[in-house]
Amino acid sequence: MKKMLFLLMMLVFVMSCGKGGGSSKTFTLNLSDEPKSVDPQLSTDVLGGTVDELITEGLTKKGKDGTFVPGLAEKWDKSADGLKWTFHLRDGIKWSNGDPITAQDFKNGWLRALKPETASEYAYMLYAIKNAENYNKKKGSAEQVGIKVIDDKTLEVTLEAPVPYFDSLVAFKTYAPLNQKFFSETGDKYFTEADKTISSGAYTMESWTHGSEIVFKKNPNYWDNNNVAVENIVYKIIPDNNSALNAFNNKEVDVTAITSEQAKEFKDNPKMVSKNDGSVWYLLFNFNNKTLANLKVRKALLMAIDREGLVKNVLNGYGTAAKTFVPKGIGIKGLNDKDFTEGVPTSILAYNPQEAKKLLEEGLKETGQAKFPNISMLLNESGNNKVIAEYIQEQLRKNLGIEIALEAMTAQERFSRMSQKNFDLVFAGWSGDYPDAITYLDLFESTGGNNHGSYKNPQYDALVKTVRSTADQNARIPALVQIEKIIAEDVPVGVLFHREKQYLVDKKVNGIGFTPIGGEFYFGSLSLK
Missing domain, CATH: 3.90.76.10 (Dipeptide-binding Protein; Domain 1)
Incomplete structure (x- = not known):
């Protein structure tokens, strides 16, 4: 009997060790x-x-x-x-x-x-x-x-x-x-x-x-x-937010990202970790679309979105409404080792629904259109993306009287559509690859492989070339600051927020x-x- 009990215990142990x-x-x-x-x-x-x-x-x-x-x-x-x-x-x-x-x-x-x-x-x-x-x-x-x-x-x-x-x-x-x-x-x-x-x-x-x-x-x-x-690592692929949380609670995964809504449940729980992940999130415009190629239209779409409200009410305070494209955390020599964003005098356009409506009317007139066309926005179906996209959709409806359709899909499909330039708008993000501001600011260079919106600006390209061609910070820093100014004023993308991401560990x-x-x-x- 003891032998049978021992074998049964060992079987339970082995089975429990083999589960996720x-x-x-x-x-x-x-x-x-x-x-x-x-x-x-x-x-x-x-x-x-x-x-x-x-x-x-x-x-x-x-x-x-x-x-x-x-x-x-x-x-x-x-x-x-x-x-x-x-x-x-x-x-x-x-x-x-x-x-x-x-x-x-x-x-x-x-x-x-x-x-x-x-x-x-x-x-x-x-x-x-x-x-x-x-x-x-x-x-x-x-x-x-x-x-x-x-x-x-x-x-x-x-x-x-x-x-x-x-x-x-x-x-x-x-x-x-x-x-x-x-x-x-x-x-x-x-x-x-x-x-x-x-x-x-x-x-x-x-x-x-x-x-x-x-x-x-x-x-x-x-x-x-x-x-x-660690001997073995398993990556589970669970796009659905609720399924991912259930997998964590059932000990099928050891770490998962959670949405800002799910984070409410774990606010004071030591299992939750909240981190600035160095990413900037924005509306990506396709410049091959004649409506979105118009500067006044792009400005109108951005200015119709309350970014502070997005962070406060949708993301529950996790993150920061963006004032620059480069997020905080990128130090640079020549600014007394201060954060790069502290040395940028320009700022992303502020929320202004009245001015946005005026600009939209002017922009549509310039493009020869009587009304805003039917367009759609691509988004990943995982994480906070759906609720953010719905917030943007409602802001544009309320403040500009326009309707945009939402197309939710896998990340893989979204990347494919972006590479093919088969989109109108995309809710997209970018994270830095190395510790220098140019890892963000070269994104819209006209010949760059990640310039999916087909933005073209010779001055922008020349500034990127300047930054890459010298180690002299007296030349690099003014060029980097000028690139930020172009992003703020020419709106190659509609910059929204810098993300803070929540995980359960x-x-x-x-x-x-x-x-x-x-x-x-x-x-x-x-x-x-």
Whole structure:
């Protein structure tokens, strides 16, 4: 009888350990939606970046509190003029299949991102490298790009102009290495399924059930494997807010984002964490739509939305009505290390329904239209997006007498529609990729891969070029401030608010970080009780 009781207890123990977040060796996170792509050279969304965070590592990697630390490179140095950077790779680093990771792998990945046929939307992230932009725009060859393999462990990079933050830039996913043999074997299936991925990071992708979950396992070939505390990570894909909350309450996930409405229930609960996630949210206008291409119409739509009311009444005070495009938290040398936003004298247009109505009438007259046309707004179906979109819809109806239709969809579908420029309006957001204001302010450069609204302004483009072409803050800061002024006055997008995001974290989880720059999470110190 005792033996039977013991076996029964063991069976219950094993079954409880195998259930979702219940395992002491498994951490489970709600990813909320299927990523558009996890291919490091093609991925542009935060969701894809959260996957790449586990299975790819660059020369440097994200550290705690927004810092960047050595990754596959153990050290680096730069020339006195800041134009030449030399990265020294660690001894014995390997891909998950056992192949050595070499300097050539980095050159492979970077040139693939720049290759015009790849059509990487983030190719411009590598334009700091000499002749990279020329190659990407078919004005030069791959051989002219300033990437030189000295030997298997040494990579030399020549820049167009000094970039003080280049060591943090190379931590970004587009700068990930590429195993040429594996890439050639997988072809157009590269990074589309679990068995078509290869890891340079702390974990390997073991399985991927599209639309449901992605399972990761600790990578035995990772150079810092001994300091990876969690054996398995599971990303559940649960877009529905109520289902995600139920999954957390049922201990099927250990961490999930929640809506501002759900956060009311957990206001004084230690399980809830609220963080400024470094994102700015806005109305994205399609400039191919003649109505929205009119400045007075764009101003009218923005000025008809009470942003303070949106934050207070819809987001329950979580977040800030935006006065600048760049959110708080981006310090900059030359402003006495103050926050960049403190040095910007201009401000996003204020709520003014009366002026908005007048501008709309004038704008429609200029476009030769008797009334506002039927248009729609795309939005993700997860998180706070639906209630925010409904608030915007009601504000425009009440203050301007216009109706806009809402099209809710998956994040993947929204990204696809944006890339195809198949939309009128989008409720969209942007998070910074590295700790410099230009990671936000270059978004609307006319030739940029993420300029989905097709905004074109030669002055804007010239200012972005100025910022990228010098390390002199006396030249950079005025240019950055001027870009903010253009966004406020020319309204390439209708800037709404800077987000504060709420999460529920199970008490067994230690060391997870929530980062505003370079991705949503920091897993470097993750452990389980």
